[in-house]
Amino acid sequence: MSGHRWARWMRLLALAALCSLGGAHAALAASGTVSYSTWIVSRGSGTVTLRYLLPIGAAQRLTGAAIPVLTVGKLGDYVLAHADVWASGHECPASDQGYDLGKVDPIQAGAGLYGFEIVFRCAGSMTGITLQDHALFERAPTHVDFARIEMDGRAARQLFTITRQRLEVPDSGPMPPAGTGAYVTLGLRHILHSTDRLCFLLAALLLVRRRWDLTGLLASLAAGYVLSILAQATGWIVPQTSLIEGFLGFLVALLAVLIAMLQLERPQAAIGWPVLQLVLALAAASMHAPGAALLLFGAALLSAGLLSASAARGRPMVWLPAGIFGLLDGFALPSLIAPLNLQRWTQVSMLIGYDAGALLADTIVLALLAAAAFGLLRGGYLLVIRPAMNDVAAAALGTLGTFWLVTGAAASLPPGHLKISASRMLGTVSGEPAQDANSLLMREYELQGNTLVKRSSTPEE
């Protein structure tokens, strides 16, 4: 019996190691990028002014073929080349803004954002106006541009997506806003293109034993999304995006531990998971990251309680993690549109469609996976492959979930904080004076002129 248990542990560890190699790529596969544009249509002066804001992370996706070296100027030229305005069947050219600015004026958009302003001047009558935005879709098919169309003193919210790169402005009357269906589609895509969300759904389904459990799972997801919408409606709390992503990773890993625990003869071995969370919490606290420390400490308590309760009942309590998942995933859209500073009720109306789409995607994914499992069960294959399948899933999902948890917690630290804190910790341990991030950086790089160049390896290395 002990040999069997030992073999199982070794198999789990080996699978975890293998999956960590392959899973890292999937883990790093980012979900969609976003940008924010404001189109100000002025019929009187015959101009359309475009203000385009692009997060730095999204801009970095363009590095390579699109933009060999990412500079503000080249990024501005890229935006100019991928945004068009047409009126009366003719293209409206971008006008030179003087003061040696050229056609694209870089603007201060806030931390983490590139901003550009382009003025398109239309000759002739301002009828049949078409706004076109093609930026980033060829590099990131899931890219979304949250647009605001201002005209005649009124503004309307719209979306540019890969399937919707043109918007037609009505010749009379206000510009209609994007319908709820557009946000439902966004929500659908959000789940279907997010590796971590799909992993959670897979892990949850692996814990489902009965049809009733599946219904409870969906109900918990829906309750979580509803709770998230209510929280947004009050406007009392604001999420910390990187920590939310980390906590979603924790949920994936937690379900993986549940999957493994329920197959072990000694479920007490799963205590290692909450202990790991406590260790990470202490590490985060030592780095003066209170948000991450609180998160990890809470995760440790939650893990211990959930694993203990599941072991006592002999059945996994998958509905609780599902409810938490729904609650946290419901903050995905608010995190994306935070730079827009929208009115609360505008945000809630967008959120209802988005979360409905996300819930629909959850349902579709779970239904497909359940159908596949049912087919395997009917064929008698499930009973044969289930133990191995659970092992593979537990190892893979546990590795990925832990990776997302740690990277999400680390991402919540200020830039350079991790390096400084690590160097301070090393300095303290070794007794040498702690070094700051600059001196650590200059060990690897040297200044040639005014350019930092990575040092070549020394013969001794």
Place this chain on the structure above:
Amino acid sequence: MSPLTVTTRPSPFKQLLAGLTSRPQRSLALPAAGIAIGLAVACFGLFRAARPPLTAVPPGYVALVNQKGILTSDFIAQTESETGAEFSDATPAERRKVLREMIDEELLVQRGVALDLPETTTEVRDTMAAAVNAQVVAPLLALAPTEAQLHAFYDTHRLKYTTGGTMIVHDLVLHYGGDQDADQSLPQAEEDAAEAVYQLRSGASIDYIKEHFGFVDSGRMDNTEQLDFAAKIHLGAKLYQIAETLGNGEVSDPVADTDGIHVLVMESRQQPSIADFSVARTQVYSDYRQAEFQRATQENLQILRSEAQVLLAPGESE
């Protein structure tokens, strides 16, 4: 159970062993508490309280423009400046006009910041630099200098406060080597000039020297009384340096210049004198303030440089 069945009670040791090794019946209370507390703690880490939007103007401000405040004190000062009267005397229409202008100005300033005008427009940069310097020196200039400070400044800068000296000087030149003086070489001209100087110092007149040695007026001076600064301009630095050392009636040694050998004859010399503090006080005060301004702005620049990382392109220096 048969009446003949004998039951034996396990020993205390076996009871203890059974208690330690048997799985206890656990309730869900503790796990539930762990879940609840864990969720609450995690939520504290995941969320923070949303900052309430500013819907009322805080005290001390007259308006908020995109959450940036316009101070009431600024509003009062601008109203008084535009109306030329006390703020309490300004009419509501005047106050509204001033407030509207201030809000328009704030919107334009915020727009200028968004367009990054301080980086792209020289007029804005010049104005900002001047404003920073003015802000740095404002505390110093608010303090009036004491008499002792002014005296100390005057004592260390006496040479700046001289009354202008004057001179009547004749600048005689002996040309050589030109078309009209082809037979006059430099050594010969120097010898003639030395003899002319000897004669002048012996009492010969300027006209005699001109007639016998070929000296002429250089034309740089018009033989009238000139202030020192004017004489310096006319004579040039080289000759003025010699002229200012001459006293009344003195004759200089021959000086070679580009146009010939010069001899300076000082007819009348009034040396510059240092003005009394009471006479120069106004200028001293002004110079003192200017010196404070320079010192404060330079110190500020030194501090800014010490905190900055300045990289120069290859081949450039400052």
